Amino acid sequence: MRRHLRNCCAASVLLVLSFGAAAWAQKPGGILKLYSWDSPPSVSILDGPNPIGQRTMAGVFNNLVMFDQHVKQNSLGSIVADLATGWSWGEDGKELTFKLRSGVKWHDGKPFTAKDVVCTWDLLLEKSSDRLRGNPLKYWYTNLEQVTANSDFEVTFHLKRPQPAFLTLLADGFSVIYPCHVAAAQMRQHPIGTAPLNLSSSNPTNTSNGRATRITGNPVCRISPGSNSRSSRTCRRRHWRLLSASST
Numbered sequence: 001m002r003r004h005l006r007n008c009c010a011a012s013v014l015l016v017l018s019f020g021a022a023a024w025a026q027k028p029g030g031i032l033k034l035y036s037w038d039s040p041p042s043v044s045i046l047d048g049p050n051p052i053g054q055r056t057m058a059g060v061f062n063n064l065v066m067f068d069q070h071v072k073q074n075s076l077g078s079i080v081a082d083l084a085t086g087w088s089w090g091e092d093g094k095e096l097t098f099k100l101r102s103g104v105k106w107h108d109g110k111p112f113t114a115k116d117v118v119c120t121w122d123l124l125l126e127k128s129s130d131r132l133r134g135n136p137l138k139y140w141y142t143n144l145e146q147v148t149a150n151s152d153f154e155v156t157f158h159l160k161r162p163q164p165a166f167l168t169l170l171a172d173g174f175s176v177i178y179p180c181h182v183a184a185a186q187m188r189q190h191p192i193g194t195a196p197l198n199l200s201s202s203n204p205t206n207t208s209n210g211r212a213t214r215i216t217g218n219p220v221c222r223i224s225p226g227s228n229s230r231s232s233r234t235c236r237r238r239h240w241r242l243l244s245a246s247s248t
Contacts, residue, residue, distance in 0.1 A: 042188035045176050046124065047133050059197035060107075061176035064098055064117065065167065076164075079171045083112065083194065093162030100153040106179050107198040114149035119180035121147040121157075130184045140169050 045057050064084040071078040081087075084098040104112040122128040124137050125144065143166070145158045159166060169175060178184075182192045192198075 042133070043191055044132075044184070044188040045174060045191075046120075046135075046137065046178060047184070047188055048136050048174070049134065057191060057193075058173055060191055060193035060195050061178075062194045063171060063173075063175050063177065064100075065171045066173075067171050074168070074171070076168060079167055083117075083177060087167070093164070094159040096157040096159070096166060097150070098155050098157075100155065102153050104194050106194055107192050108179075108182075110179065110181060112177075112179075112194055113152045114155045115152075116177055116180045117155045118147050118149050120176075120178045123178065123184065132184050133188065137174060 043057050045061060063082045065079050065087070066082045067074040068078045068080045083101055083104065085101055087096060087098045089096055098117075100114055100117070101112075106112060119128065121141070121144065123130060123132060124135065124141060125146070126135065126138060127146075143160050143163050145160050148156050148158065150156055157166070157170075177194070178187060179192050186192075
């Protein structure tokens with residue numbers, strides 16, 4: 001009897017391993033359909049509060065830095081570069097400087113530069129003539145004096161006082177970079193990002209008829225193969241459909 005049970009267990013393990021190997025061998029790409037429990041007020045991550053929009057649009061944007069998605073717990077030690085290639089603190093602990101990736105393009109083909117980083121935080125700090133409809137993220141950055149561009153591919157965050165954990169704010173999923181040449185109002189309807197996915201359509205939200213937000217692969221936004229950034233991954237199509245129940 002025991003021998004029979006051992007044989008059954010061994011067969012089960014082999015069966016699981018074979019299915020696992022088949023899953024890992026699957027080709028990347030295709031359509032990923034995901035359930036959303038509510039409709040976002042807009043498709044602009046910075047226009048908040050907008051947690052549903054952030055979840056839906058995360059694959060469209062990049063941060064300067066991000067938490068390594070292969071590490072189970074977020075911490076300062078798990079932060080990796082995304083649109084930045086590296087960073088360093090000034091001696092007084094109040095200046096955080098980032099080197100930026102060159103050759104990155106927005107979905108409309110325009111180049112990404114340090115100016116976009118400056119514009120993003122000018123928008124959040126409400127120093128810009130442009131305005132977000134809702135801006136709760138400004139309270140994250142009460143210790144941030146300003147962001148300046150040292151060159152096309154280098155920026156510095158100037159803090160009012162030392163804040164060692166400031167980098168964790170920049171790694172959060174809401175700290176995405178917006179293009180300087182696109183108005184905040186347009187970003188609420190058709191956002192422009194640098195990540196592997198871009199918004200191809202977003203129908204008026206109505207959970208009763210299952211209208212959908214479709215996000216497709218972006219062919220011009222890849223950054224560098226082999227990095228930990230979102231943009232190093234294989235582009236694929238994502239299809240969000242707003243449904244009244246997750247079992248649908």
